[in-house]
Amino acid sequence: MTHWRGVLDEMVRERRSALVAYACLFVVDRRDAEDLVHEAIVRTFSRPRAVTEIHAAEGYVRQAIRTVFLDQTRSRRTWLGRAHLFEPAPSAPGAEDAASATADVGAALRVLSPRERACVVLRYFDDLPVSEIAAALLISEGAVKRYLSDGTGKLRTTLQVVEPDGPDEFESVRVSDLGRNAR
Template structure:
């Protein structure tokens, strides 16, 4: 019973952070909520072991990334642009004018590359933590991050130049 209460408290503390990460991984609030639920379901089954880990939230993040990549492989549906009604998940940094453009650009990246950028720069994990979450090498994180940032700059750069003109 204590494990149930501990898990419930963990979910209450981490829900917003996990949902924000899931939103950046999926680009859709509904899919983000489903992703967090799926990852928490997997975590709940192993909570006795997970709760003793140094960072249970890292375990949930890894489950989210793996699940998101798995879902994407299964669906292989073309990307759907964000609709005006797709409200962003709570953002501690305030509203950003280019949010939709950034989300759309993130969604255009391959799932693994998107996961690297989301974990590294939006979840603020170190290169080593990102590598551990994704089960890859630090070198892979560095190269995926570099390529991903280059792709984002290519997509988002012209809009920035038009604004400054």
């Protein structure tokens, strides 16, 4: 067995669950994430690579996960633009569905557009700077900043905890402290 195959086998055995968890940040659904990881592994190792360590192989696969996700998003967008030619558009989900969504990160990520989701995941999960995100997604730094701003704004709105009806005890202390300092 060639060395890259051994690295591939070891990476799949040891890091598969971490790769699926990473892909879940992009697609949210676990089955879709597993498909995404599978496609990324196939794309990465469809030809022999000079990869000698598991961490380098995982880096290649993570890059491929991002690329496959963006490729699928573009294809889906193209298809949706032409789908009306083949069948009637499905009805839009009702307000009841939106109101019953739970306020967790998975649901919040579904609210984001694919570009916003990719930028948010790369910035806050992979801790990449704006310049590297722009290079990875082949967009300008200004576009990355805009997607991050829009995405984090949507996440704040979606993940916002409902305040209790009465004033917060810390808030009332701060207000009273301000009153004392003014005297």
